Amino acid sequence: MWLFAGSSPHRPLLRPFDSIFSQSSQSIPSRLFFRTGCLAHWGGSWRSSRQLLLLLDILPARVPSPAYCMMAARGIDDAWLPSSLEAARITSLPSTAYYLPNFISEEEERLILDRIAAAPRPRWKQLTHRRLQTWPSDLVQNKLLDAPLPSWLETPVVSRLLSLPLSDDGQGDGVRHIFAESPHQRPNHVLINEYPPGIGIMPHKDGAAYWPVVCTVSLGASLCLNLYRSKEDGALDPEPAWRIIQEPRSLLITTDTLYTDYLHGISDIKEDLDLSANTIVNWPLLRDAEAFASGRNPRQTRTSLTYRDVLKVSKVGAKLGLFNKR
Numbered sequence: 001m002w003l004f005a006g007s008s009p010h011r012p013l014l015r016p017f018d019s020i021f022s023q024s025s026q027s028i029p030s031r032l033f034f035r036t037g038c039l040a041h042w043g044g045s046w047r048s049s050r051q052l053l054l055l056l057d058i059l060p061a062r063v064p065s066p067a068y069c070m071m072a073a074r075g076i077d078d079a080w081l082p083s084s085l086e087a088a089r090i091t092s093l094p095s096t097a098y099y100l101p102n103f104i105s106e107e108e109e110r111l112i113l114d115r116i117a118a119a120p121r122p123r124w125k126q127l128t129h130r131r132l133q134t135w136p137s138d139l140v141q142n143k144l145l146d147a148p149l150p151s152w153l154e155t156p157v158v159s160r161l162l163s164l165p166l167s168d169d170g171q172g173d174g175v176r177h178i179f180a181e182s183p184h185q186r187p188n189h190v191l192i193n194e195y196p197p198g199i200g201i202m203p204h205k206d207g208a209a210y211w212p213v214v215c216t217v218s219l220g221a222s223l224c225l226n227l228y229r230s231k232e233d234g235a236l237d238p239e240p241a242w243r244i245i246q247e248p249r250s251l252l253i254t255t256d257t258l259y260t261d262y263l264h265g266i267s268d269i270k271e272d273l274d275l276s277a278n279t280i281v282n283w284p285l286l287r288d289a290e291a292f293a294s295g296r297n298p299r300q301t302r303t304s305l306t307y308r309d310v311l312k313v314s315k316v317g318a319k320l321g322l323f324n325k326r
């Protein structure tokens with residue numbers, strides 16, 4: 001169980017709950033042991049601030065100190081990060097994936113959705129049922145014309161991503177983050193996909209253009225991402241091998257064989273069904289699993305930001321100064 005102990009624009013500093021109490025002069029009420037036990041059992045290492053507020057209600061006034069409660073006091077819509085990605089690992093998947101339910105705040109979500117909506121019409125590429133934007137531009141023969149991402153796609157998402165260590169045991173010199181080994185040590189491309197209810201994306205692999213780390217921020221609504229195996233003959237096994245719920249404001253990171261060996265897709269349905277701890281691999285990490293207690297998720301429009309590092313970058317764009325407007 002973690003509480004915020006302070007805040008920076010990039011990464012709020014987190015403290016283990018235990019250490020907060022070891023610094024306090026007050027003993028912990030036994031009710032709290034029960035609460036913290038429940039919290040740990042439910043969700044790995046962190047819970048929503050709404051739950052935290054409940055918890056703080058039962059604390060004596062001097063425990064914990066107000067500084068540690070800043071996050072809770074600021075309301076339920078703040079971003080909330082673990083101290084490292086390890087705490088967010090989806091442990092029942094065959095290779096590395098992470099799910100962070102509160103990666104951005106409600107206000108940040110609203111600002112990004114506003115910027116997407118304000119983009120000039122030609123920015124949208126209309127597919128048969130879905131529309132998308134690419135930033136800073138489309139790839140040409142798997143190559144990106146060198147140009148910066150606009151500031152509203154850079155901050156807070158990229159800065160926050162790069163501030164998140166892979167594990168807690170890194171010492172001193174800089175954070176070893178999820179893009180530490182990629183060619184540009186950061187994502188340089190964002191695909192924005194908009195999915196109205198009933199619309200998904202066919203099972204596919206993302207291909208050779210990108211470093212095999214995919215960071216997806218979800219906005220607006222929840223839906224299920226399906227992961228598929230190929231059969232031995234190369235054909236797609238139509239039954240998803242695993243399903244991941246992506247809640248609004250969450251970050252999902254997939255890597256390794258999930259990139260190279262498995263396919264991913266979103267069903268063309270108006271409602272996700274059969275949702276439970278047995279069928280959804282990130283159930284213990286969800287912000288609000290209770291919202292899916294009926295086993296159903298009626299779809300609303302969900303927008304995703306897919307951040308990746310394009311391997312090949314052509315300097316021509318930068319030289320012409322074509323894409324430097326933010």
Ligand SMILES: O=C(O)CCC(=O)C(=O)O
Nearest residue numbers: 191193201206216304306
């Ligand atoms: O929207 C998503 O979560 C998936 C998007 C995707 O797979 C893609 O654009 O390649």
Ligand SMILES: [Fe+2]
Nearest residue numbers: 204205206264
């Ligand atoms: Fe994809």
